[in-house]
Amino acid sequence: MSTYSDDSKHLQLQIAARQAAEDERLAAEQFERGVISEQQLVSAMDATEMAVKHAIRHGVSRRDLPAA
Known part of the structure; x- marks a missing residue:
């Protein structure tokens, strides 16, 4: 994969x-x-953890x- 593609993918995962x-912060307020x-x-909370772990794996x- 090109550097541009890697950077783009990483940015998407960060976002x-x-x-x-x-969403977790808002859910905590609502709770x-x-x-x-x-x-x-x-x-x-689980969704945040999964998103962070997925990004790290990539x-x-x-x-x-x-923080998750």
């Missing part, structure tokens, strides 16, 4: 992981307000990703 982390269930919060540096 996906950051979006999952933002605290009683809007969503604990299971929905856990699902959001060569994205841990420092470029949200």
Whole structure:
């Protein structure tokens, strides 16, 4: 794969992981307000973890990703 393709793929994976982390943050706020269930919060947390692990498996540096 070319450097451009690698960079593009890594950027897409970073964006996906950051979006999952933002969704998790919003889910935590909603959970605290009683809007969503604990299971929905856990699902959001799992999605962030999966997105981060997927990005790492494809060569994205841990420092470029949200904590999971």
